[in-house]
Amino acid sequence: MxxxxxxxxxxxxxxxxxxxxxxxxxxxxxxxxxxxxxxxxxxxAVKPGAEDRSCIMIFNLGAPSNTDLWDMKPDAPAEIRGPFKPIASKAPAIQFSEILPRHAAIADKISLVRSCHHTGAAVHDAGWQVMQTGRIFSGGVNTPHIGSVVGRLKGRKTDLPPFVVLPELMGRGGGNLPNGQSGGFLGKAYDPFVLNADPSKPGFRAPDLxxxxxxxxxxxxxxxxxxxxxxxxxxxxxxxxxxxxxxxxxxxxxxxxxxPEAREAFDLGREPSEVRERYGMTRLGQSCLLARRLVEAGVRFVTVNAFLTVFDEITWDIHGSKPFTSIEGMRDIVCPMYDQAYSALIEDLDRRGMLDSTLVCNLAEFGRTPRINPAGGRDHWPLCYTVGFAGGGVQGGRVVGASDPIGAVPADRPTSPGDVAATIFHCLGLDLEATLPGPAGRPFPLVDFGCREIRELF
Structure with missing residues (x-):
């Protein structure tokens, strides 16, 4: 930062x-x-045709539960399927949980990859790092965030920075590891601009800008x-x-x-009250609205942290007992807020004719255990989880890959964080064969060996 x-x-x-x-x-x-x-x-390094696309990465810090939200197992035993029922959506291939009704209403614009997995540690910050960089932290090499790479290869379009993180950088994750939200070996020149403010607060302004x-x-x-x-x-x-x-x-x-354009982009007061209320007057809702304003003004990459830490706040981290979140807390607090903010963003981008030029990806550090634990929650599980994409050339209403009958491991089309990174780079027009100036001045491949874009999305 x-x-x-x-x-x-x-x-x-x-x-x-x-x-x-x-x-x-x-x-x-x-x-x-x-x-x-x-x-x-x-x-x-940049292919013609997608030069003007931007990306909004919503990072679901805390790790949502596949089985309770978007890869439900209604025929599994009760300790696997959980308390929620699936509902039909606007896309025949996709069922969502009953606690995400607004997702179901825009499912024709969303595609899910239900077979993501990684071999990193089942620790929050380890997962944050690998999902936002496409590589597991090893050998002391701090790989740059995807947005930093985009900034390095594509530069700024306007007076605004090319890469912004809202509303703050991630806090502690329990593993004392890099969280992936930096320029890494590219240097601090490619760190994101960080808002460091809550855009839902009265009188909000961007203090460092x-x-x-x-x-x-x-x-x-x-x-x-x-x-x-x-x-x-x-x-x-x-x-x-x-x-x-x-x-x-x-x-x-x-x-x-x-x-003046920079000041205007950060000025949420210019939005009609009904638009702000549609996103929800929450930190997440207003961060999603601000992300839309920033890409509209020329920012290439915006990361929205759905939460800031897994400690001392209600998040997706549903271990079931304090100080963590219960499944009921996810149902009553997290999902209504998230359902509102995300659906408003997709609908707003679509209504403004910006969805094809804006990739919206929903990532998380891992998923949750297939089996409910004794505290009534679910624990960390990097072996199989779901990520989502909308816009940016992605076809909506699709499901790529599948998990096994209890959601424990991929049963079809295993997908790695490197494949996710490659998909984002592909949507933004970057050549996957390009290299970066790496540590010790050696060329560093843009994507890890064997990783490619998820072609079934296009």
Whole structure:
């Protein structure tokens, strides 16, 4: 995560503080501009046809239960099938749980992969890392988030950063491992811009992006003059990568801080109240709405963390006993909130003609045990779980793969996190044969050996 401001304050002779300067200057490290984009395209990393697609990744932190939600087993014994009944949906191939009625109503726009699995540890942060990077953390190599890779290969489209995480980075997961939400070996320049605010709160604003209230047009004009002076000085430098990068980062930061489009994109007050209420006035609901506004304004990749940690809040982590969530808590609190926010996002994108140009993927670190535990909940299970896709060239109403009769292991079309990453890259027009500048300067394959896009989705 980029830390944009410090505690110290030093005032320059024109009245702008050191804090003001750093707020503008540090933001440019979030991504790069059109020169890098054209270079990547010329090198073959970006295929024509999907250049303008964006992605919203909803990460279901805590891990939803397949058997209780979207891969139900109504003919299995009670300790397997759980307390909920399946309901028909708008897609003949898909049944949803009765506690996800709004999903059922938009099922023709959603496709599910019911055979995802991984061999990583059954620990939350290990799962977060592998699902958001496509690779298991090993050998000290911190693989970048999928959104960081997209930012590296495609750059920014507008003054906004190419990769944003809402509303905050993931917190503790219990394993003391990287959570996957960083630029990894690509460097901090490709870390996401992190909102660090709850967009459902009254008076919400993006604190690290927008100018502070006391920074009016006079200071912005002063900053513009500073930029002009720097531009003049840079023009006299001897040609060097460092000088070019400094100039570009400064100008990118200034564009972001002073851009009316950036301020407008983060301003949820511009949305009609009925739209905000359709998403739900919750942290998740308003984060999903903000994600739609950001991709509409030109952000390439947005990750929405459905929850921030598995500790001290009601989440998908339904172990059944405190301090974790019960199945009843999932039914009464988590599912209504999630059902509302997700269905509103898909319907809103579709209504605005944005669904084909926006891939919405629903991921999680793993699933839950097929058998209900003695506390009445389900525990961690990376051996088989479901992920979902909508938009971005994906055909709706499909089911890919299958689990066995009790949902324990894949019975058809096993799918890995690397395949999921490849599918996202494919939808966004990236060449799966491309490489990244890896550790020690060695080429690093975009996707792991043998991983390919899930072709049955298209």
């Amino acid at each position: 980029l830390k944009l401001t410090g505690e110290g304050r030093t005032t320059t002779c024109d009245g702008a503080t050191r804090r003001d300067f750093l707020q503008a200057g540090a933001l440019g490290a979030i991504g790069f501009g059109l020169p890098q984009w054209f270079a990547a395209k010329a090198a073959g 927008l100018p502070t209230p006391e920074m009016g047009s006079v200071r912005l004009d002063r900053r513009r003059k500073i930029r002009e002076l720097v531009d003049d000085a840079v023009s006299t430098f001897e040609a060097s990568e460092d000088a070019a990068l400094l100039g570009e980062d400064f100008q990118s930061a200034f564009r972001l801080m002073s851009s």
